[in-house]
Amino acid sequence: MSVNYDTIAPEYVNYRIPDTRIDAAIRRHIVSGEKVLNVGAGQGSYEPVDCDVIAVEPSREMIARRAATKAKALQGLAEHLPFDDNSFDTSLAILTIHHWYDIQKGLRELKRVTRGKVIVLTWNGDFGDFWLPDYLPEIASIDAELFPSVNQLTEWLGANTTDEVLEIPYDCTDGFMCAYWRRPEMYLIPAARQAISTFSRVGDIRSGLSRLNTDIESGKWHKKYQSLLGKTSLDCGYRLVVHGNSVA
Numbered sequence: 001m002s003v004n005y006d007t008i009a010p011e012y013v014n015y016r017i018p019d020t021r022i023d024a025a026i027r028r029h030i031v032s033g034e035k036v037l038n039v040g041a042g043q044g045s046y047e048p049v050d051c052d053v054i055a056v057e058p059s060r061e062m063i064a065r066r067a068a069t070k071a072k073a074l075q076g077l078a079e080h081l082p083f084d085d086n087s088f089d090t091s092l093a094i095l096t097i098h099h100w101y102d103i104q105k106g107l108r109e110l111k112r113v114t115r116g117k118v119i120v121l122t123w124n125g126d127f128g129d130f131w132l133p134d135y136l137p138e139i140a141s142i143d144a145e146l147f148p149s150v151n152q153l154t155e156w157l158g159a160n161t162t163d164e165v166l167e168i169p170y171d172c173t174d175g176f177m178c179a180y181w182r183r184p185e186m187y188l189i190p191a192a193r194q195a196i197s198t199f200s201r202v203g204d205i206r207s208g209l210s211r212l213n214t215d216i217e218s219g220k221w222h223k224k225y226q227s228l229l230g231k232t233s234l235d236c237g238y239r240l241v242v243h244g245n246s247v248a
Contacts, residue, residue, distance in 0.1 A: 012042065016175055016176070017175075018046055023046055026046050029240075030119075032051065033051060037090070039055075039078045039092065043065050056081065057075065078106030079101065079105045079106045079109060088113055088114050090117045091117070094120075095122070103156070108156075111158075117246060118157065120241040121238065123143060125149055128234070129228060139202060142198055161243040164239065168233060168235075171183075175192055176196060177236075178234075182229065184216055
């Protein structure tokens, strides 16, 4: 089942607020003043404000909801970028490649139009200590099918590709799948789930959510996952994959 971002776009502004720590991790790879392409840009999360940014996004609704202060956005696909070779210093693909119909082709396009770094934020297929699959097992299998491994990404991107662990803060403001690993009650909020694309792909989750609600109210969840409660960040499998070098 594909995700209709025109449908889920309304909740993004409330639940997908860019996290400053994730932004800092991305920004370490971007030089101020660069010409930057953001592909699968959504409403503009993590676009550097001190760079010349152009965004590409397939959803009309997402583009319409971009703030007036955000970069110009073109409606289009990663697999068919309307730019000349080497048009950008850096390209971004932030939690988007799992929505592309041909990831290898999309990455090839990013490399074609970029003379410097290609920066991809992705998931490596291992939730680690993230517990939600204990209640909703389907989400693990769905995401495992959508995301290529980091090894596969590295092979597609080619030489001079590195990856780094991106731990998720316990109070992460960007409500993607694992953001609420220490705040289980958030997964019970329909609007919060609507801002997470995987929930658009799953079947009937009422039973799993009912068990989660019961365990939260009884204190069972807190006892079972007590080891997580003292952590301030967690490796849930997110990786920042970087290909190439800065042109500056």
